[in-house]
Amino acid sequence: MTDSIDIITRLAATIETRKGGDPNDSYVAKLFDRGPDYAARKLGEEAVETVVAALAGSDEELVGEAADVIFHLSVLLSARDLSIHDALAELGRREGVSGIEEKNARSSQGN
Numbered sequence: 001m002t003d004s005i006d007i008i009t010r011l012a013a014t015i016e017t018r019k020g021g022d023p024n025d026s027y028v029a030k031l032f033d034r035g036p037d038y039a040a041r042k043l044g045e046e047a048v049e050t051v052v053a054a055l056a057g058s059d060e061e062l063v064g065e066a067a068d069v070i071f072h073l074s075v076l077l078s079a080r081d082l083s084i085h086d087a088l089a090e091l092g093r094r095e096g097v098s099g100i101e102e103k104n105a106r107s108s109q110g111n
């Protein structure tokens with residue numbers, strides 16, 4: 001499990017290093033160059049492909065599409081000057097909070 005977090009941490013760090021990079025040398029730099037809206041569309045495409053794989057694909061295809069979603073989500077958050085670690089921290093915050101408490105906490109915040 002620690003290894004999985006290490007992989008996400010390394011990926012997030014690599015993604016950050018690509019900011020301002022040459023789009024011809026780096027796929028992530030190309031995504032940054034095209035902007036957050038493009039990164040969001042890529043994430044949407046990968047999410048749809050994940051659903052298709054879940055409904056009609058093999059386990060291997062589903063895992064591959066899920067990895068694409070995590071990658072493109074990481075790029076999108078970085079393009080918005082956020083990080084996948086912000087999303088993980090939110091999941092961590094929800095640990096130990098029951099579904100009802102979470103719902104109440106969100107409605108008291110106006111969400």
Ligand SMILES: N=c1c2ncn([C@@H]3O[C@H](COP(=O)(O)OP(=O)(O)OP(=O)(O)O)[C@@H](O)[C@H]3O)c2ncn1[C@@H]1O[C@H](COP(=O)(O)O)[C@@H](O)[C@H]1O
Pocket residue numbers: 011014015018025026027028029042068071
């Ligand atoms: N995980 C990935 C990853 N997954 C997929 N891809 C790239 O995604 C591209 C495939 O995208 P698509 O098929 O959707 O379409 P495309 O037409 O090629 O791309 P678009 O023009 O549609 O954006 C290929 O170029 C893949 O190399 C990735 N590129 C990079 N990473 C990670 O990002 C790191 C940095 O990559 P670079 O920025 O390229 O050095 C790598 O070390 C990896 O860890």
